Amino acid sequence: MKRNKYLIVLAGMIMQLSIGSIYAYSKWIEPLSVALNWDAHDTKTGFSLAICFLGLTAAFMGKLAQKVGPTKAGLIATVFLTLGLLGSAFAVNVGNIYLFYVTFGVLQGIGLGFGYVVPVYTVVKWFPEKPGLASGIIIMSFALGSLLASFLIGPLITSMGLSGAFATLGIGYGICMLLSALYLANPENARAIAHAHVDLTPKEIITDKRFIALWLLLFLNVCGGIAIISKAAILGQEVVGMSAAQATMFVAIIGLFNGLGRLFWSSISDKIGCWTTFMIFIGINVVCFALIPSFSTSSVSFQILTYIIIAGYGAGFATLPSFVKSIFGIEKYGQVLGYTLTAWSAAAFVGPLLLGLSTEITIFYLFSILLIIALIVGIWLKGLLARAL
Template sequence: MKSKKTKNRWLIAASAVGIHISIGSVYAWSNFTNPLIEEFGWSTSQVQLTFSIAILFLGLSAAFMGHFVEKHGPRKAGILAAVCFGTGVIGSGFAVSISSLPLLYIFYGVLGGIGLGVGYIAPVSTLVKWFPDRRGLATGLAIMGFGFAAAISSPIMEVLITSVGLQNTFYILGISYLFIMIVSSLYLEKPEEGWAPAGFVEKVKAGKMEQKRDLAQLSANEAVKTKRFYYLWLMLFINVTCGIAILSAAKPMAIDSIGMTTVQAAALVGILGIFNGAGRLGWATISDYIGRPNTYTAFFVIQIALFALLPFTTNAMLFQITLAVIYTCYGGGFSSIPAYIADIFGTKQLGAIHGYILTAWSAAGLAGPMFAAWMKDTTGSYESSLLFFAGLFVVALVISVLIRVDIRRIQQQSEKTVRQSMKKVVS
C-alpha cells in the first residue's frame, strides 16, 4: 500500500501563524472602544466588558475543548474555531446594526471567545509534534503571530471604521478571518506515528544531535494529579498577572512618572507591542538551547530586578528599555509553556493539558489589571504595586526551583527502574 505524501512542516507552521494572526486581532479591540461609545453612548466599562468576556471564554473553551482537539484532530478543531470566531465577528456587525449591547457580548464575547480558545490550542499542539528537534521555535512562531496580530490589525481597523463604518468593518473582518482560518486549518494535520524530520534520526545516531526524551507520556487527567501541573500553572499565572498589569499601566505610568506626552506614551505602547511579539519567538527559540526550566528561571530573575527598579526610574530611556525587556518576558512566557508541557507530560494529550494550563491566563487577565488599578486608587500611584509584583516574581522563582527538584526526582526514579530492569535481564 502506497503511503501518503508527508506534508511540509514549515507550511504547517505557516498555517498555524495564519490562525493565530486572525484570532490575535482580539488585542486590537481598543480600536472599537471610542467609535462604539460615540455612536451608541455606551460607557467605557460596558464596551471593555466585551473584551473581558472574550478573554474569559478563551480560557474556558481552551480548558473544556482541549479533549475535542485531541479526539478530532487539528483540522476539524481549526475549522470549528474559524466558524466560531468568524461568525462571532460577523454577528457583532449585526449587533451593532440593531444597537444591541447584549448581542455584542454574545457574538464577540462568548462565540468569538470560544473561537479564540480552540483556535489558540489546536495548531500549537500539532506544531510540537512536527518539530521534535525545535519545539520552542515551532510554538514561538505560532504564538508570535498572536502577539503581532494587533500591530497588523489596528491600522486596517482604523481605515475600515473611517471609510465604511462600524457595522461593515465587523462584516469585512469577520468574513476575512473566516476565510483565512478555514484555508489555514485545511492544511493542518498530525504527523504519522514515528515520523521524524529528514536527517534527524541519522544525526542522533551519529551523536551530532541529542534526542531529548519527554519526562513522561501522561493523559490530561493524569497530568492534573501531579505537582508539576500546578507548578506550571502558578508560574504562568504570575508571569501573566504581572505582565498584563504593566500592559494596562504602561501608558499612564509613562505620562505620570516619566513626564511623556500623551502622544509619546501612545507611541511607546505601540512599539512595546513589537517586543511582546518578538519575545514570543526569541525566548521560545532560546529555550531549545538552554532548556525550558532555565528559560522560566531567567524570566523571574530578570523581572524581579526590573520590577524593583521601575518605581525609582525617572530616566525616559531607561524606563523604555526596562519595559521592553519585561514585554519580551511576558510574551516569552506564553510561547515557551507549550514546549515545557510537552517536555514533562509528553505529546499524548498536549492540546488538552495546554488548555487546562491556559486557565491561568483567564484568571490573570482579571487579577492583574484589577489589582494595579486598585493599588493606584488606594495609594495614588502604580509604584507600590510594582514592588508587590517584584515580590510575586520571587515566589515564582521559588516555584521554578521546586519544579526542577520534582523533575530531577522523577528522572532519578526512571534511571533506577531502567538499571533494575537491566540487572534482571543480565541475571
C-alpha cells in the same frame, strides 16, 4: 495531499496572526466608550471574557481538537471567530454591551481557543527535534497579530464606523483562517515520532504537583503583562502623556516585542532548558516592574521597561509548550497544555483587576511581588522534577 512542513508553519502563522488581533483590544476601548457611552472598565470585560474562553476552550476542547484533526478544528475556530466579530458588529450597531460580551467575549473566545491550540499542537509534531523554536515561531505570530491589528483598527473605524470595522475584520480574518485550516494536517508519521509519556487522567493532571507549579508559573507571569496589554493605549496617554498617534505606535511596538520575546526565549529554551529560561525572564521582569514607578516620568524609560516586560510575558507562552512536553510527554502534551492555559483565563481577569485597584503608578510594585512568588514556585517545581527522575 502531501504537505510541506514549512507551508504547515506558514498556515499556522496565518491562523495565529488572525486571532492575535485580540491583543490590540485597547484600541477599541476609547472609540466604544465615546460612541456608545460605555464605561471603559465595563468595556474591558469583553477582552477578559475573550481570553477567559480562550483558555477554557483550550482546556476542555483540546482533546476534541486533537481527535477531529487540525483541519476540522481549524474550521471550528474559523466559524466561531467570524461569528463573534460579525456578532460584535451587530451588538455595537444596536448599542447592547451584554450582547457584545456574548459575541466578542464568548463566541470569539471559543474561536480563539481552537485557533490558538491547533497550530501549536500541529507544528510541534512536524519539528520534534526543535519543539521550542517551532512553538515559538507559531506563538510569535499570535503576538504579531496585535501589531497588524493596531494599524488596521483606527483607519477602519474612521472610514467604516465601529460596526463596519468589526464586520470587515471578521470577514477578512475568517477568509485567512479558512485557508489556513484547509492546509493544516498532522504528519503521516506522527505516531512514529511519539516520545515516552506519562499516562494521566484529567483528574490526575490537575492534582499533579508539577501541573500545579506550571499553572502558577504561567498565571503569575501573565498577570502583569496582560494588565498592561488590556489598557496599553490608555496607559501611554495617562502615564507619560502620549498623543493618540504615539499611543497607537506604543501598542504596535508592544505587539512586536511580544512576538520577538516569544521567538527569542523559545529558541534559547532549546539550548539551556525550559526551567532555566523561565527563571531568567521572570527574574528580569521582577526588576523591570519594580523600576517602572521610578522611571514613569520619562517616556523613553517607561517604554523600554514596558517592552522588556512584554517580551518576558510572551516568552512564557512560547516556552510553555516544550516545557509541558518535556514533563508529560507528547501523547498527553496537548491535553495538559490545554489545562495549563486556564491560568491565562484566570489572569485575564485578575491582572486588569489588580491594575485597576489604584491609579497610582506604584501599583506596578504589586506585579513585581507576584513575580518574586513565581520564582519561589519555580524553585519548588525544580525540586519536584528532580524527585521524579
